Amino acid sequence: MINRILSRFHGGVHLPDRKSLTAGQPVRKAHLPDRLYLPLHQHIGASAEPVVAVGDSVLKGQMIAHACGYVSAPVHASSSGKVIAIEDHAIPHPSGASASCIVIETDGEDRWIERSGAEDYLNMDHSHLRNLIRNAGIVGLGGAGFPSFIKLNPGPDYQIDTLILNGAECEPFITCDDLLMRTHPEEIISGIKILRYALKAKHVVIAVEDNKPEAYQSLKGQLHNEDIEVVQVPTLYPVGGEKQLIQVITGKEVPHDGLPLNIGIVIQNVSTAAAVHRAVNEGTPLVSRYVTVTGGGVTQPRNLEVLFGTPVNELLEQCGGTNMAMSRLVMGGPMMGFELHQHNVPVIKTTNCILAATDHDLSPEQPMMPCIRCGSCADACPVSLLPQQLYWFARSKEFDKAQNINLFDCIECGCCSYVCPSHIPLVHYFRFSKTEIAAKEREQEKADQARARHEARQARLDREKAERAARLASKKAALAAKKARSDRASGGVSDDKKAAIKAAIERAKAKKAAKKQAGTEPEAEKNRAVSERKRAEMKAAIEQAKVKKMARKQAESGHERGVSEQKKAEMRAAIARAKAKKAEKKNDGI
């Protein structure tokens, strides 16, 4: 096998890795908590929907919420027990918000549901295999939580050239993937084989940062004749970013509005591969993961195997509790993680690290100084953006301009904030801008919908009016015709009358024709007139309502000043009424 020639990505920073805090400690199983809080939304996509009710007994591995829509993932009970509530509970989210969770009171038995692995996945239909992975609730365990089965369905248009397994784990402090690669390389390799089969990938590459030699050796030791490469990539944050790692391994860049799939690449985390192995070969759904509990603020930092739904504070206790030096509790790493405001939030599928950070681990926020335009941020940006320019746009709230210089390509890695000599929290500005733009887009969508509905309603009202008018006209014509007939029957019809009848019939015919082509010029004209009159009436009505309201208000307050205002309002209403009348007259004239 020839050695792969690696490329590099733009920017990046060298960080003190601080991984030795936990890398030397063996993984321990976390204690079974009394209560598990399982959020319905632990992944990217739609929330899962509960399929159990309060009071139900559940077994470990039983599906308790099913996926809702294509981009979604089911949730399984992570231990046996009883569902005691489905209610809002604090979730790990930067907002500190609460969201719907299924609360399970564990019975201590930790009894599994009956499981059976697939006998021979190599003869299994691809869609069946994907369904197995989907029903096991597997999402990307690297941090984003995108449902894994979707990535395994490239569709007929794309040929997968390379499957990359991400074992870079580039953020400081975090060692959970490292430990998994060292302790369970066979699970990872077995999972990789399944992924390769599902994707029909030509090449498979496992990427490990060169600061994890043990993990590298352990994976190498598992490989015999398989055509799987294990590659050591240089340690440079954020080499574990999806697009960065692809660039390092293949030299190709993912297009800015595209997916790795577009250039024939699929990338999965190594722990996702292990989860796929357990789901397919053992029939075990995703109910637990390795979590690094670390930082100077915790007494015995180590990796734990944690059941989803276990509250974070219980994990801290099992690691000897926190000490006084802890200044912040962060979920995730020091670069991309977010601060937890409540300590009772549960561990979810995307939780890789709990960082009890001291001021030494994570420097406290320093007073921000003016931008000196040094350009360090642009040098450090791994996606070649212009953070400084984005910062000016974010400050002046010119979000559309920020969007034009590719704000949404920002991966929020934090390199720019890290290198900024003025301590400007650049990433915070970008996150703020992104959510502001998203909110604007939501509002615009709502407004467009309201406009469409309003126009549809207006059109309906106009049509109904026209129909009513046409009905009236045809009735009149019928009456005239009847009268004409009775006149003729009575005999002695003069020529004048005959002519009049003829004219009436002509008129009726013309009206009928007009009715048939509703929406022709005169009809439309009429409709417009009618709707205009209606508008004027509405305006008058609104004015009247305002007067009423104001009168009521003033009656309550009994202010002297109010009287004059009331008069003013009355005058205004009177004017509006007069206008309405004028409009009516005008319309009648048409």
Place this chain on the structure above:
Amino acid sequence: MLTAIITLGVLAIIFGLLLGFAAVRFKVEGDPIVDQIDKLLPQTQCGQCGFPGCRPYAQAIANNEADINQCPPGGEDTIISLAELLNREVKPLNAEMGEVKPPMLAVIDEEACIGCTLCIQACPVDAILGAAKQMHTVIESECTGCELCVEPCPVDCIRMVEVETDYLQWKWPDPEADGEMRP
């Protein structure tokens, strides 16, 4: 001298014809400025501006019959974007029209509803579902919070509540909103 006059005269005729042709060929139907204004308005169709809906208000702005600061649901953002579009001065919201409120949602007390359909007729976006002598209900996702259904209700069973936002709509706070002077 004469050649110059003739040349310029011929050119003038050619360009005149070209312009005339272009005016016919590329005639713009409707009034694009009204559409542009309408696009910036929040489409609550509440009539607080004094016009029966957002489009009539847009028309009035385009005709210089109304000012740009009469839309309370749009608030400051709408005024600023209108000012930008029309190249006018930004001014504070006209207090006569009402005040800026958070997004609202109409809720019908279904116990008290007598099924009179008055609110259905008042709703500008057909967001109320019901029939005569049947209970009515508001389709939450379609309600614009215009409050037009509150007044006609004979039993006062409609109230306006603030729209609840869940954490997926949560926005990162403005880094400069903490009152500190930023450099």
